[in-house]
Amino acid sequence: MNRNDFYKSWSDLHGNAEIVGIVKIWLTISYFVAKAFQRLRISPNLITILGFVFSILLYLYAKSVWAPVLLVLSLFADGIDGSMAIISGKSSKWGALLDSIVDRISEIFWVLALYKIGINLVVLFVVITLASIQEYIRARSSGLGLSKIGIVTIAERPVRASFIFITLILFHLGIGFISVPVYIWSIFQLISLVMLLGHTKAKLN
Numbered sequence: 001m002n003r004n005d006f007y008k009s010w011s012d013l014h015g016n017a018e019i020v021g022i023v024k025i026w027l028t029i030s031y032f033v034a035k036a037f038q039r040l041r042i043s044p045n046l047i048t049i050l051g052f053v054f055s056i057l058l059y060l061y062a063k064s065v066w067a068p069v070l071l072v073l074s075l076f077a078d079g080i081d082g083s084m085a086i087i088s089g090k091s092s093k094w095g096a097l098l099d100s101i102v103d104r105i106s107e108i109f110w111v112l113a114l115y116k117i118g119i120n121l122v123v124l125f126v127v128i129t130l131a132s133i134q135e136y137i138r139a140r141s142s143g144l145g146l147s148k149i150g151i152v153t154i155a156e157r158p159v160r161a162s163f164i165f166i167t168l169i170l171f172h173l174g175i176g177f178i179s180v181p182v183y184i185w186s187i188f189q190l191i192s193l194v195m196l197l198g199h200t201k202a203k204l205n
Helices: 003-013 021-039 044-060 067-088 093-116 121-143 157-173 180-204
Strands: none
Touching: 003 021, 003 067, 021 067, 044 067, 044 093, 067 093, 067 157, 093 121, 093 157, 121 180, 157 180
8 A cells, every 4th residue: 555545544534534744744654654564564462462561561660751652653543553454454443443442542741740840730621521521523424424524633642642742741851831831732622622513413403
């Protein structure tokens, strides 16, 4: 499978989402890494589980200088498993379900890591709740027959991870305003949820 075919397959699986900007950069990296892993005959589900393990390690070692690296590895594994499934033609309903479950649980560990470094629990509860509702809307819309939502919001999973990454970096640099990225994330997340609700409502009507 060449890169353009991969982009098209990914877009089809994500409701005809447009591949531009940071999404395209990420998918390009993901494509080449997934091709390499495919040659090594590594299972996509194994990569999914590794992503989950990295998220747990992130929580356990949130105050370590390795925390940002563990976050990147967790997110990286999440992106690679899906890309491997597309490239290898081994997509399965079980793999998709496992990936969704691991994504949600992993994000909880990401947020718990922020709690360990001193971010207010109430703010974290609000932001993870908004993110979870966003992902539930996508999943539920699919169950209602809306197979193609066709929108990429301003707070998709890579963006959420970016805010967490910035917060971790600020913490390890000893900068005092480490909560600022989380507050900005919460605003992005609220806007994102409103965008998705409006778009989905128009599609379902």
